[in-house]
Amino acid sequence: MKRTFRSKWLLAAGISFLVATSLASAEAQQRVQVEFWHGLTQPLGGILEKVAADFNASQTKYQVNATFKGQYPETMMAAIAAFRAGNAPHIVQMFEVGTATMMAARTAIKPVSELAKETGVSIDPKNYVGGVRGYYSTTDGRLVSMPFNSSTPVTWYNKDAFKKAGLDPEKPPRTWEETWAAARKIVETKAASCGYTMAWPTWTQYENFSAIHNVPLATKANGMNGMDAELKINSPLHVKHLQAMMTLQKEGVFKYGGRDGKADALFPSGECAIFHGSSGMRARIIREAKFQWGVTMLPYYKGTSNAPKNSIIGGASFWVMTGPKRTAEEYKAVAEFFSYISRPEVDAKWHMDTGYVPITLNGIALASGQGYYIKNPGADIPFRQLTLTEPTENSMGLRLGNMPEIRVIIQEEMEKAFQGQQTAKEALDNAVKRGNVVLRNFERTNRQ
């Protein structure tokens, strides 16, 4: 009798042990899974995947699986194809110029403000720097996508070349007039074979140029107020600027380095002494440049009223995608992840690890408190330029449909002008004409 009791007890203990262990493993299994597709190549992609891994380690309920899906356009295509198949990822990283396209897909995405309301997780837009928040918010201030990796173009210059040319390396040019004069002097004195170049021609010379000079890139507050916006880049100021670049190119002072990031190599190699490129170039310049260099804000034309204004961002944000099988728990997981990445320590670490700008006010305060800007002089320039003034409707950001296509059009027309096939005015008139066709097509396909 006793023996039976004991064996029964053992059996019960065994069962409860089995149940307990299976429950424990089920708990690990039952973490809510979140698929997150990103478009960052190495080493940035690895750092981003580490952010997701840190989030997973910080709690036990949710699991974010970050996967690289090719560069931004390929990631966008992949997400769209997955959505059409009813199988979209929970979160997709999308470049800033894809913002209008994503916003127009109303039922495919869940705005971050709605996500916060539904899940009760607080995501406060006020934490974000104005220029970052504005880019990804509706006109009445509701956050649509989650801001993340952001950069802004700045002036990088070669201090050794400045010295050799008899220029003061501690007084970099602040205006375009000074920039052209310095670039000319550098080439004349053979301090460098190329005085000036820029990467991301549309981003630096049109999107940011317009913001800094407080002139519209497009009507309707650069498209923020409606899809019927029209390009405005054939204004006298824009024409004057392109003409100046064409003149300097003929003189052999300015060298066109190609589309998108193709000109990036020309600065660290020492070829071009003044360079307008992304603030995200910092790590590469530190690694590759064999000369003293400095960083400063982008220039403006003297006598332009209310210039300079704040510059605008580039980079990407995170979008929440909908799907037929989504549960409330999954949205909650996404919201918790977003809340995690907006923590000051995560933001500051991301900024210091990658060179992207801090996007939260607490993030910059934290980085500053840790003495980062004393150890890395000039690393605060992008942030200071981004927050130089309160954003105006010309420096809030862009919301133009099919902006990637418009960027290419502008580059193509610039190239034709640099080839001598057309004047500056013709180039920009053509860019406006072709760009407006793209905008009208976008308006038509997204008509409600």
Place this chain on the structure above:
Amino acid sequence: MRRRVIFPNKVLPYLLLAPQLAITVVFFFWPAGQAIYYSVLLQDPFGLHTEFVWLENFRIILTDPLYLGSVQVTVIFSTAVAALPMGAALLFAVMADRKIRGTHVYRMLLMWPYAVAPAVAASLWLFIFHPDIGVIGRWLNDVGMHWDYKLSGNQALLLVILAASWKQVSYNFLFFLAGLQAIPRSVIEAASMDAGLGRTFWSIIFPLLSPMTFFLLVVNMVYAFFDTFGVIYALTGGGPAKATETLIYKVYTDGVMNLDLGGSSAQSVILMVVVIGLTALQFRFIERKVHY
């Protein structure tokens, strides 16, 4: 009356054909059908709004001067990429077909480029011809030629043609060499009794090689149309302006980058018709002159 092979079983032949048919349907007819379907629609990328627009996508494309420019680029590009590797490969094959020391090494080296992926090939060319970091690119500028394919459309087109052709030389070489070795020695020896090398080549060898030449022409055309995307993508991205944007590259740009499904599908349909037409023409007219 033609002789017919009669299968006693009515089902078996279809079963045997099924795998091949399935592949053709899934990988050819189905995507082609999709392309035709989307080419008459106006749709946002997410598929949330769809509008049937008849042939408007085709009208827009065919009246677009930029599309016609792209047609012109494609004609120049494909002709060059079909002809250059064949010319070079034929020369190499004739040279390699002789009894010389180190024939095997020589032949093997000539086949290497074929193993190089298009994007890698493009990177190699970039490192050689980049005006700032490339060996030959810098040299060209030093000797006073203004070499900058990022701004000169003609130079960019030349560069992508050379890079795309270079890759294809090996393939052509291989087939020409096989073709040459299949020609009986006795014929060539007989010819060389009373004719020089040149005459022997043009009167005997070249005509005997014609099936191979024809086959390579078709293969090279298809290569130039469809397989050169990687080279263009990595070298010039279709630029400067639109100097190296071939039709297939434009399909990619409009479909993937610009998310214009209708326009891009319409272009694919046009491309499909053109290639089917070209191949049919080649078989109908050129094949007649080929001696098997």
